[in-house]
Amino acid sequence: xxxxxxxxxxxxxxxxxxxxxxxxxxxxxxxxxxxxxxxxxxxxxxxxxxxxxxxxxxxxxxxxxxxxxxxxxxxxxxxxxxxxxxxxxxxxxxxxxxxxxxxxxxxxxxxxxxxxxxxxxxxxxxxxxxxxxxxxxxxxxxxxxxxxxxxxxxxxxxxxxxxxxxxxxxxxxxxxxxxxxxxxxxxxxxxxxxxxxxxxxxxxxxxxxxxxxxxxxxxxxxxxxxxxxxxxxxxxxxxxxxxxx
Numbered sequence: 379x380x381x382x383x384x385x386x387x388x389x390x391x392x393x394x395x396x397x398x399x400x401x402x403x404x405x406x407x408x409x410x411x412x413x414x415x416x417x418x419x420x421x422x423x424x425x426x427x428x429x430x431x432x433x434x435x436x437x438x439x440x441x442x443x444x445x446x447x448x449x450x451x452x453x454x455x456x457x458x459x460x461x462x463x464x465x466x467x468x469x470x471x472x473x474x475x476x477x478x479x480x481x482x483x484x485x486x487x488x489x490x491x492x493x494x495x496x497x498x499x500x501x502x503x504x505x506x507x508x509x510x511x512x513x514x515x516x517x518x519x520x521x522x523x524x525x526x527x528x529x530x531x532x533x534x535x536x537x538x539x540x541x542x543x544x545x546x547x548x549x550x551x552x553x554x555x556x557x558x559x560x561x562x563x564x565x566x567x568x569x570x571x572x573x574x575x576x577x578x579x580x581x582x583x584x585x586x587x588x589x590x591x592x593x594x595x596x597x598x599x600x601x602x603x604x605x606x607x608x609x610x611x612x613x614x615x616x617x618x619x620x621x622x623x
Contacts, residue, residue, distance in 0.1 A: 379587060380405030382502060383449045385442070387432055387489055388459030390414045392557035393508075396575040397456060397582055398424075404583070406454075409445040411489075413459070425449070432459055433480040438488035442496070452496040454504040454586045457486040457530075464519045474522040482526035487533055494545065503545035506585045507534045511553045548585040552578050 384401050388394040389410030398410050407423050415429035425448050430441045445452055461481040463474045486507055497503035509531045516524035531549060538547040554560055556572040584590055 379583065382406045382453040382586075383409070383445070383451055384454040384456065384586065385409045385411065385445055385452055385489070385493060386456045386458060387411045387485060388457075389426075390428070391458065392559070393555060393575045393578060394458045397458065397579045400576075400579050400583055401586075407449055409449070409452075411441050411445075411459075432485035432489050435488045435491070438485075439492045442489065442492035446496055451500060452493050453500045453502050454506070455490060455493045455497060456506045456582060456586060457489055458508055459485040459489075460508065460526075463522050465522055466519050467521055470522070475525065478522040478526035479529070482523070483529040483533065486530055490533070490537060494541070497545045498541070500545075502588060503541075504586045504590075505534075505537060505541075505545060505547045506582050507547075507549040508582075509534070509549045509551040511551050514551070546591065548590065550578065550581050550585065 379401055384406045386394055386398050386401070386408060389398045389408075390412035394410070394412070398408050402408050402424060407425075409425040409427060411427045411430055411432070413429070413431060418424070418426060420426045425445060427441050427444055430437050432438045432441070442452070459481070461478065463478055465474045490505055493505075497505065507530050510524070510527040512520050513524045513527035513531060531551075534547055534549040537545075541547055552573045554564075554567070554572045555578060556569055556574050560572070561567075561569060
């Protein structure tokens with residue numbers, strides 16, 4: 379991570395803050411982008427960009443341009459920005475489906491599109507997306523969220539193919555993340571089965587690192603890890619890992 383320029387969306391959230399702090403501690407220059415406008419002041423190694431609606435393509439373009447203006451390049455994009463909604467279709471007017479599409483899929487799509495020209499100039503170009511185990515098989519009330527995260531899975535696959543040999547594109551599929559908000563919303567759950575932000579951050583930052591260049595896997599319900607030699611897989615490695623699920 380040392381001296382890499384890493385863009386993190388959703389950087390003010392529980393997971394985003396951990397990933398940003400871990401990346402900074404590892405020596406990276408971090409650009410922290412979030413919808414919220416309040417946060418710590420920017421420093422020479424930590425650029426805070428708030429008040430950005432990444433579901434709007436023009437705003438995503440401006441945010442990425444601000445990063446390049448500050449650091450001159452982008453090496454890694456980590457798309458964490460997103461949200462969750464639980465709603466039965468019979469109780470829905472359809473708005474939650476639109477909201478999940480905007481916040482989970484369009485944020486990743488718009489930021490990736492804006493960052494790709496810069497990532498292609500880097501010798502270490504990486505995109506890491508956050509999918510969800512719940513998108514592999516949606517349960518009752520999970521339709522809006524699962525549909526949007528399934529879109530993130532397909533976006534990851536498409537970008538991995540389109541950018542083969544230029545930018546490595548990967549995704550992580552966690553189960554429930556152990557955050558204060560999730561504990562508040564699900565007080566009777568078994569928190570011990572949840573994924574900690576720190577645990578998930580370790581996987582994300584591994585995928586963003588040079589060490590992940592030879593990791594390949596399949597996207598299906600029985601996701602299995604396959605290790606291969608770097609000489610055979612020197613192009614895009616599409617690694618999807620399930621955590622606690």
